[in-house]
Amino acid sequence: MAIRRFMIASALLPFACPAFAEDEAAPPPVAVTRPELKEVLEGSKSSKSRLPLPPLTDDDRARAEQAERNPGNPMGGIVNNGRMRMHYLAPEFRSEFYVRPADAAKPDAKAILRWGAGDPAMPLDPTFRIMFFWLVARANNCYYCLGHQEVKLQAVGVTDDELAALDSDWSAFPPDRAAAFAFVAKLTRSPQDVTDADVDGLRRYFDEPAILDMIFSTGNYNAMTRWTGGLAIPQEDHRDYLTPTAAAFRDRASLVAPLDPAREAGQAVCRPVASNRPALEPRDVVEARLAAARDRKPRLALASEERAREILPTGSSAEPSANWVRLLANFPEAGRARVVSIAAAASPDVGVLDPTLRAQIAWVAARQDRAWYATGHALRRLKDLGQSDDAVFAIDAPDDSFDAGRKAVFHLARKLTADPALVTDADVEAVRAHFSDRETAEVVYFVTVASFFNRVTEAAGLPLEF
Secondary structure, three states, X not given: OHHHHHOOOOOOOOOOOOOOOOOOOOOOOEEOOHHHHHHHHHHHHHOOOOOOOOOOOHHHHHHHHHHHHOOOOOOOOOOHHHHHHHHHOOHXXXXXXXXXXXXXXXXXXXXXXXXXXXXXXXXXXXXXXXHHHHHHHHHOOOHHHHHHHHHHHHHOOOOHHHHHHHHHOHHHOOHHHHHHHHHHHHXXXXXXXXXXXXXXXXOOOOOHHHHHHHHHHHHHHHHHHHHHHHOOOOOOOOOOOOOOOOHHHOOOOOOOOOEOOOOOOOOOEEOEOOOOOOOOOOHHHHHHHHHHHHHOOOOOOOOOHHHHHHHOOOOOOOOOOOHHHHHHOOXXXXXXXXXXXXXXXXXXXXXXXXXXXXXXXXXXXHHHXXXXXXXXXXXXXXXXXXXXXXXXXXXXXXXXXXXXXXXXXXXXHHHHHHOHHHOOHHHHHHHHOOOXXXXXXXXXXXXXXXXXXXXXXXXXXXXXOO
């Protein structure tokens, strides 16, 4: 089923992998080259969402009518992602990514590129930043986000050749951009491997606010691709992806996508390959890594507690002394939006999913990403909820003391964290067998929160406070 929904007609994909089965246990295929990518993007319009798409609202219809009147707005019209977030998520869970300017209804492509940043303290050029989004979506095989970033970038003058080079030939870009692309790709696929040397290497080209912008934005984009890709949200019908590709790029394989290295020559699409995260460390090693995280120095400067206090909403449970809050306070507007969503994810008063299960999802994700600061915070959350150390570490290899529903959640959380490209219809259906659709949406959403938190706090090398 997953393959049938993402593959377009055989006439468009004559070299499709013969090993693919029309099976809900098979992940969506990966397009190898630029022409096939366009065809699969077009075909993703027929994807069936893993949770039901909500009915169209009056606002949706108004957006569609407005898009017809203002065809210059590249992101006009119905937006399926927004519909899903509005339908399934609490208001506190909706705002951390899309911070739209007041003139968002106007066909201003540059304004549209600022969506998702919305903070004048973030110094990177918006077009450059959205190139990161394109890379993250390609690395995670998220066709929904990939299609949207194509539309945005082309609207501000990025050529098809430049997009093809972004996928297959970074030597076509200046050294500073190539270095940034390499860092974004590593932070996306292998966050556990990011080191002091990776961050220090960026200092040759970028100052600290720009490096933090890169890390913050990459965290955002990894969160969003796990939501739209994890739920297989279909691409909207009103965008056209079937454009010509220059001869120089037609046969170049992606450097970014999770391509199967064992694929046959000439295949148009192939199975995604796993990121090959190492086996989870035993408890004594984890405890040693947590101890080391308490003594390390941050790679990036933290804002003062006074400045952190200024970004906290009234009544927020977040502590201004927490290093993650002080890091995000460097970007007061975007950081505040993220503080709201991270604190809400841990609050029993927001959403419908059990607080202990939320904290267990945070633990699973932090362990998969080797995000030691986040692991320490997840451990404290679980202990505050009455879980013993033994019960927490048992999550790493859940036995029959966990019910089938929790096991299904842990399985999806592990997969969506480490290998979003490998998530299948069956993975989500296994959760739906035990939880409501809104609860299932929150399971996916809480993984996205963790994906942001893990990457930002660990790439910044935050010291654990306790």
